Amino acid sequence: xxxxxxxxxxxxxxxxxxxxxxxxxxxxxxxxxxxxxxxxxxxxxxxxxxxxxxxxxxxxxxxxxxxxxxxxxxxxxxxxxxxxxxxxxxxxxxxxxxxxxxxxxxxxxxxxxxxxxxxxxxxxxxxxxxxxxxxxxxxxxxxxxxxxxxxxxxxxxxxxxxxxxxxxxxxxxxxxxxxxxxxxxxxxxxx
Numbered sequence: 668x669x670x671x672x673x674x675x676x677x678x679x680x681x682x683x684x685x686x687x688x689x690x691x692x693x694x695x696x697x698x699x700x701x702x703x704x705x706x707x708x709x710x711x712x713x714x715x716x717x718x719x720x721x722x723x724x725x726x727x728x729x730x731x732x733x734x735x736x737x738x739x740x741x742x743x744x745x746x747x748x749x750x751x752x753x754x755x756x757x758x759x760x761x762x763x764x765x766x767x768x769x770x771x772x773x774x775x776x777x778x779x780x781x782x783x784x785x786x787x788x789x790x791x792x793x794x795x796x797x798x799x800x801x802x803x804x805x806x807x808x809x810x811x812x813x814x815x816x817x818x819x820x821x822x823x824x825x826x827x828x829x830x831x832x833x834x835x836x837x838x839x840x841x842x843x844x845x846x847x848x849x850x851x852x853x854x855x856x857x858x
Contacts, residue, residue, distance in 0.1 A: 689769035744798035768827035805852040
């Protein structure tokens with residue numbers, strides 16, 4: 668299979684999905700934008716759903732790489748935690764909330780994979796909280812419990828439907844949640 672055309676299709680689809688959302692993007696538009704026939708698109712993908720899966724898969728691969736790269740660093744665990752969330756946010760802002768909301772509404776199985784991926788990637792939180800507690804950077808709390816509450820909060824609130832309902836950007840929800848947790852956890856001499 669021609670990797671160049673495969674990559675072109677995914678990049679072109681990402682642009683259209685981010686401009687118009689998943690639901691409002693058609694394969695005819697994508698083919699026209701890429702200067703190829705719809706028939707050619709079907710050589711590489713079974714349909715629009717599979718293309719959307721590939722767009723999200725590539726985003727998730729980049730996020731996984733950044734999480735692994737950043738959490739492997741030495742230093743202040745709270746700063747590392749902040750760097751990880753900044754790296755994730757950098758990738759999230761590349762995706763239009765309308766695209767994500769469409770995936771959540773119209774492709775629940777794919778949205779479930781996104782949520783499962785997110786939960787898996789957030790497992791690093793407990794380790795960083797343990798390190799922060801051992802070095803006296805955060806209050807004496809159960810890092811496993813705090814990590815679980817943080818992960819559940821992210822799964823519940825950092826969602827397109829929640830952000831849309833409250834008229835805010837998804838990254839603003841993520842930033843607020845991160846700030847609430849990190850500030851609330853810090854010891855008095857770290858605030």
